[in-house]
Amino acid sequence: GENVEQHPSTLSVQEGDSAVIKCTYSDSASNYFPWYKQELGKGPQLIIDIRSNVGEKKDQRIAVTLNKTAKHFSLHITETQPEDSAVYFCAASRRSGGYNKLIFGAGTRLAVHP
């Protein structure tokens, strides 16, 4: 089955710096790669996603890149702000049993220091 590895497990940056989180997946049939942000005491929030037919997607300060050949994808946050501090999860999915099932990475705890 699918396995998703996520690095680093913790990331500490100064406000205004960039942050990069990387994930690799094992199933070449995976076709959808969402990123979730989970703040303390809250449920995960979908912040950006990328489909397998796209190499890069950007939404304001957040961008995601996908390398299908190498089976890895990355989240890039520019001009980080203290409110970006949270745990970020990547996921990979493919069609299985009639729907796309998500397999999550272990998570990255991002701390942005003022």
Added chain:
Amino acid sequence: SAVISQKPSRDICQRGTSLTIQCQVDSQVTMMFWYRQQPGQSLTLIATANQGSEATYESGFVIDKFPISRPNLTFSTLTVSNMSPEDSSIYLCSVGRLTPYNEQFFGPGTRLTVL
């Protein structure tokens, strides 16, 4: 996206008891899922809640321990039965959109502590 609520938001329970968690969505959805997030860990899918039929459980999860109901397209319950301290986790419901990629959106979670 749909607004998802869960009840209770948190609870502290005694070993051997059961707790039923409710998930309510403000619009009709076809796909609903239940996840477990153990302390400091990632999310693991427990089961898919199917409306009008039995839930589909993932490997390692069984109906006797985690019975699920899905009486209609806006509501589901997950029961954690005969609890032990190892069941202390955040339990999350999510809904999937009817699109080719079934984007999922999560509720706020139920934080369960078992003593």
